[in-house]
Amino acid sequence: MISIVNYGVSNIGSMLNMMKKIGFPAQVVSTPAEIERADKIILPGVGAFDHGMLALMELGLVIPLKKRIVQDRVPILGVCLGMQLLAKGSEEGVLGGLDLIDGYCIRFQSNGDTSIRIPHMGWNELTIRRESALLERLEGARFYFVHSYHFVCTSQANVLATAYYGNEFTAAVQCNNVWGVQFHPEKSHRFGMTLLSNFARL
């Protein structure tokens, strides 16, 4: 059973719809007790970094999440803001992140190129940087992105895939049982179905 964390800042409906479509059982969780019982976690999220962290704090989810992930080694997939929250922090806010993958989030720079609109909204093909179970059968796949900030890993070894928007940026990360994707697999039709099935089978 996949537990989708509902902390009030994300589109739970789309994720549930997609899990149902691909036939993997999923439930919505929002309490510390539920996190402590979860054996596979998706952390979705849209909006501002601090808003997301505050919401997790107010629900008392930060410590149970970290415990479940670091001590019990439960797989987690952060999606969009959910991926950015895995970092140490972000230029977008002042709060610290979950600090599960060594890195920091920075804002896109258009560098005067007027075709580089921010937020970045659109489909990009992935360049896979490292083989992984999550991105199996997804070479050249395209995914839907919506974001103004992006993840910068301290260690390139944690970069699973990049995409191009003015510059190459990190599109997917992994460190042990912690996975993150900047794009929205739940909104990337058959490519997203493949990715979420891969995660469900981990």
Next chain:
Amino acid sequence: MVIPRVIPLLLMRNGGLVKTVRFKNAKYVGDPINAVRIFNEKEVDEIVFLDIEATTSNTGPNFEILENIVSEAFMPFAYGGGINTVEQVRSLYSLGVEKIILNSVTGHDPGLVEMASSIAGSSGVVVSIDVRRSWLGKYSVFVRSGQVDLKRDPVDHAIEMVRLGAGELLVNAIENDGMMEGYDLHLIKRVAEAVSVPVVAAGGAGNLQHFREAVDQGAAAVAAGSIFVFHGKHRAVLITYPEYEELKRVFK
């Protein structure tokens, strides 16, 4: 390479799918849920749904139909039509609508743009700007399905909407709607130059080259209706969407 989004813009009236010409003469083109299923199979970049009667009939969004549509939409889904309150905004997001599109409400309660963007972030808030060009060549923003003139320049309006938190602008040229003779490129260029957020061109696409023209003038994405629901000169109803490789060639 960044390939601009190509977005079917679907109009709904009384729960059915329609297509207009210059915002009039709505012709029935099918069932919305069925259309979304077909667009799913065709792997479209995104879908924009506008209920063109939700404001003028005072009924607001039809949540029941939207729930059914959204559960079939495995691509980004944006909805506009009759959104007036923050409660409606919240309901739409929780249904699974990624982006809400505000239009008429920006004329009398632009604060809703700000509130919506504080809920979902600016990328979840699109302001749609319907523009008519007068016989003197002067542009003005219209609301309520093109019926009420706000007497405001689209560039001023666009800047104000972005300041309030709109993450994207859907700019629709009323006189070009359904004509399939190309976008209002001058309008697209003016708005795109004035803001830093993505501008989606709407109104007038009749072929793939028109998409390219709009992007060359600064559009970050293109939306179209007729080209995706009509086929041939007799405008027979047929839902189509170009292959990804074809779109890549157009924008290369």
